[in-house]
Amino acid sequence: MADSNFVLSDILRNNIRNITPYSTARDEFQGVALVNLDANENSFGSVGNGNYNRYPDPYQHELKQVVSKIKGMPVDQMFLGGSGSDEGIGLLYTAFCEPGVDNAIVCPPTYGMYGVSAEINDVACKEVPLTEDFQLQADKVIAAMDDHTKLTWICSPNNPSGNSYDRESIRKVIVAAKGIVVIDEAYIDFSTEKSWLYELEKYPNLVVLQTFSKAWGLANCRLGMMFASKEIIAVINKIKLPYNMNGMMQKYACEILSKYASQKDDYVEEILAEREKLIPELEKIPAVQKIYPSDANFLLVKITNAHEVYKSLVQQGIIVRDRTKVFLCQDCLRITVGTAKENKMLIEKLKEICK
Numbered sequence: 001m002a003d004s005n006f007v008l009s010d011i012l013r014n015n016i017r018n019i020t021p022y023s024t025a026r027d028e029f030q031g032v033a034l035v036n037l038d039a040n041e042n043s044f045g046s047v048g049n050g051n052y053n054r055y056p057d058p059y060q061h062e063l064k065q066v067v068s069k070i071k072g073m074p075v076d077q078m079f080l081g082g083s084g085s086d087e088g089i090g091l092l093y094t095a096f097c098e099p100g101v102d103n104a105i106v107c108p109p110t111y112g113m114y115g116v117s118a119e120i121n122d123v124a125c126k127e128v129p130l131t132e133d134f135q136l137q138a139d140k141v142i143a144a145m146d147d148h149t150k151l152t153w154i155c156s157p158n159n160p161s162g163n164s165y166d167r168e169s170i171r172k173v174i175v176a177a178k179g180i181v182v183i184d185e186a187y188i189d190f191s192t193e194k195s196w197l198y199e200l201e202k203y204p205n206l207v208v209l210q211t212f213s214k215a216w217g218l219a220n221c222r223l224g225m226m227f228a229s230k231e232i233i234a235v236i237n238k239i240k241l242p243y244n245m246n247g248m249m250q251k252y253a254c255e256i257l258s259k260y261a262s263q264k265d266d267y268v269e270e271i272l273a274e275r276e277k278l279i280p281e282l283e284k285i286p287a288v289q290k291i292y293p294s295d296a297n298f299l300l301v302k303i304t305n306a307h308e309v310y311k312s313l314v315q316q317g318i319i320v321r322d323r324t325k326v327f328l329c330q331d332c333l334r335i336t337v338g339t340a341k342e343n344k345m346l347i348e349k350l351k352e353i354c355k
């Protein structure tokens with residue numbers, strides 16, 4: 001291991017270190033029984049005649065096997081969220097940050113949930129801005145760390161800028177951190193960069209978040225993934241809600257992910273092709289000042305009078321994300337790459353509005 005000084009129990013919250021987790025009926029008896037009278041379920045059935053009267057597997061064993069095959073990661077280094085990767089973000093604060101005492105580092109402009117979740121947990125957030133071209137300032141991030149810095153959030157490819165951070169800068173931060181460094185890879189499937197997943201072995205303080213919401217097209221399902229050392233995952237499993245993913249979703253996800261995993265690559269290919277078509281079309285519009293380099297399924301576009309353009313687009317039924325008030329994103333709209341037809345409509349309306 002690159003950092004042998006890292007001792008997980010040293011950075012856990014005191015109350016979490018020795019916690020006795022809730023023990024579900026499913027924890028106490030696993031397997032098939034003749035009669036199940038241990039969980040106060042309705043033994044007669046479920047309303048609507050569905051098959052939903054029994055509590056689901058609290059650890060999603062079957063689904064994890066499927067995800068393990070897809071990701072090439074062992075089951076004991078994986079946590080699955082039934083409320084997306086946002087669930088993982090909240091659990092990391094619960095595990096590591098003493099409210100009112102510990103702090104986290106975020107690098108704006110970036111994904112909003114790191115800060116919102118910090119506030120919910122009464123954890124101070126130190127902001128170390130990205131450079132003008134949206135790169136990580138590794139030395140400044142490291143300088144901002146103190147003994148109470150338990151979490152450092154790195155989003156790469158970053159939302160809303162769309163770019164990936166320089167790999168060596170990220171590595172520098174991971175190696176220097178005494179706390180946990182979280183790399184949010186929500187957009188990794190669209191990226192030319194390699195995932196950090198396969199470097200977890202080297203860095204005991206690294207956590208990688210991924211999601212089925214973007215490239216996989218399963219935002220509605222709220223399926224999130226967290227990968228880390230098996231020690232960190234064991235802690236997360238102790239503090240998660242007992243049945244954090246419903247049985248319908250476990251069954252559905254097992255089915256589609258074992259049968260149709262290759263469709264994800266087709267979607268990625270299509271989306272990237274559309275992104276590359278969209279860029280020159282946007283460049284033809286004189287009001288467009290800059291299109292930032294994207295390693296994701298969206299483009300950050302600097303455009304004259306962006307807020308007015310946004311409002312006009314809304315009036316025409318086309319909704320993009322107004323980022324004009326976001327730090328370093330003045331006059332910027334964040335535009336998700338749509339289907340060919342959607343992108344064409346967007347371009348037509350933009351031409352009308354900006355003429």
Ligand SMILES: *Cc1c(COP(=O)(O)O)cnc(C)c1O
Pocket residue numbers: 083084085086087111155158159184186210211212213219222223224
């Ligand atoms: C969309 C997004 C997520 C949300 O993922 P869910 O799994 O849907 O909760 C996480 N991180 C970033 C940076 C995102 O843009």
